[in-house]
Amino acid sequence: MSQHVLVTGGAGFIGSHTVVQLVNAGHQVTILDNLSNSSIIALERIKKLCTGPLDFIEGDIRNPSLLEKLFSDHDITAVIHFAGLKAVGESVEKPLEYYENNVGGTTQLLKAMQHAGVKTFIFSSSATVYGDPETLPITEDSPRSTTNPYGQTKLMCEHILEDLDQTQDGWKIILLRYFNPVGAHISGTIGESPAGTPNNLMPFVSQVASGRRDTLSVFGNDYPTKDGTGVRDYIHVEDLAEGHLAALNYLLEQPDNTLQAINLGTGKGISVLELVNAFEQASGQQIPYQISPRRSGDIATCYADATRAKSLLGWQATKTVEDMCNDTWRWQSQNPNGYDA
Ligand code: NAD
Numbered sequence: 001m002s003q004h005v006l007v008t009g010g011a012g013f014i015g016s017h018t019v020v021q022l023v024n025a026g027h028q029v030t031i032l033d034n035l036s037n038s039s040i041i042a043l044e045r046i047k048k049l050c051t052g053p054l055d056f057i058e059g060d061i062r063n064p065s066l067l068e069k070l071f072s073d074h075d076i077t078a079v080i081h082f083a084g085l086k087a088v089g090e091s092v093e094k095p096l097e098y099y100e101n102n103v104g105g106t107t108q109l110l111k112a113m114q115h116a117g118v119k120t121f122i123f124s125s126s127a128t129v130y131g132d133p134e135t136l137p138i139t140e141d142s143p144r145s146t147t148n149p150y151g152q153t154k155l156m157c158e159h160i161l162e163d164l165d166q167t168q169d170g171w172k173i174i175l176l177r178y179f180n181p182v183g184a185h186i187s188g189t190i191g192e193s194p195a196g197t198p199n200n201l202m203p204f205v206s207q208v209a210s211g212r213r214d215t216l217s218v219f220g221n222d223y224p225t226k227d228g229t230g231v232r233d234y235i236h237v238e239d240l241a242e243g244h245l246a247a248l249n250y251l252l253e254q255p256d257n258t259l260q261a262i263n264l265g266t267g268k269g270i271s272v273l274e275l276v277n278a279f280e281q282a283s284g285q286q287i288p289y290q291i292s293p294r295r296s297g298d299i300a301t302c303y304a305d306a307t308r309a310k311s312l313l314g315w316q317a318t319k320t321v322e323d324m325c326n327d328t329w330r331w332q333s334q335n336p337n338g339y340d341a
């Protein structure tokens with residue numbers, strides 16, 4: 001059944017891929033994005049990939065009057081909430097900005113939804129809420145803890161949503177805990193376009209492959225892992241986007257007062273050096289690297305138990321590490337500076 005979905009942060013990396021899939025599945029979509037970490041060029045490219053119309057509002061989730069008008073002008077039935085700041089290191093330097101944007105912004109959005117009677121909500125959470133996991137793979141019932149302000153904002157939003165579910169009628173909520181999103185649309189026209197030096201492994205590797213950066217620093221080779229380097233559960237952004245459609249379909253069939261936390265990962269752990277090798281194969285480029293000290297706050301290993309997503313949503317990741325590298329490389333080589341000219 002076609003829905004009118006408000007997608008906050010829909011011009012960003014994960015939002016853009018999800019918007020294309022939502023529109024092409026027949027949903028009506030309104031994007032709300034302040035373009036603080038995205039570009040109007042992304043919007044134009046998203047529109048070209050969509051087979052139906054797309055509505056874009058440039059604005060901030062922290063603006064209550066804009067939200068009130070948005071909900072009264074549009075017959076929104078569900079919200080997928082990507083908007084937020086996401087850089088761990090920056091969150092340590094600017095914690096107040098992170099709390100204000102991620103927690104304050106989410107609260108404003110939920111207040112406007114409550115007021116408008118729109119109570120179907122999908123939240124972009126993160127595997128960071130599991131902290132340094134005691135057991136692997138990580139299930140949704142694993143203990144939660146965080147080590148930096150960014151992670152705190154995600155955990156605080158989860159608690160706010162749990163309180164809403166406990167105390168207020170009518171909400172249907174899914175907390176999607178993403179593992180490590182990578183990859184790009186197969187067209188090579190939309191992808192991840194980090195501002196400045198990338199913090200994450202995949203964009204750094206792809207920029208080294210394209211010659212934009214000289215050398216990758218591998219942060220530690222003395223972890224208790226298969227080759228000593230950090231192990232993560234990389235998931236293709238197109239699989240992740242499909243997970244949001246599955247979550248939306250699931251919520252629409254549920255009775256009121258539903259809250260589920262669901263991991264979106266592949267269930268497979270890949271080391272830094274394995275990813276570098278796979279990227280060399282995909283790109284045909286050499287990726288020079290040096291072993292550097294461990295990065296502060298990093299954990300050795302993190303991968304999902306993805307069985308709940310399969311049993312509840314009927315969703316599982318299908319794309320391989322090769323797909324992730326091929327699609328990232330197509331995006332990187334066609335857009336060496338991302339959306340910047
Ligand atoms: P992104 O930065 O590419 O996209 C976020 C979008 O939100 C951007 O387009 C930005 O302009 C917009 N935005 C930020 N603050 C806003 C505000 N106050 N009002 C309106 N728009 C605002 O990030 P992404 O990688 O697409 O991540 C999307 C969500 O998923 C974020 O909440 C992030 O924390 C979460 N997440 C991301 C990852 C990851 O590795 N990419 C992992 C786990 C969770």
Ligand code: UDP
Pocket residue numbers: 180199200201202204216217218219220229230231232272295298
């Ligand atoms: N990593 C690295 N060099 C980099 C960036 C990341 O060796 O320039 C490593 C990092 O230590 C971790 C893995 O790559 O083991 C994934 O890091 P990323 O920041 O992408 O994700 P996160 O640590 O947040 O899961």
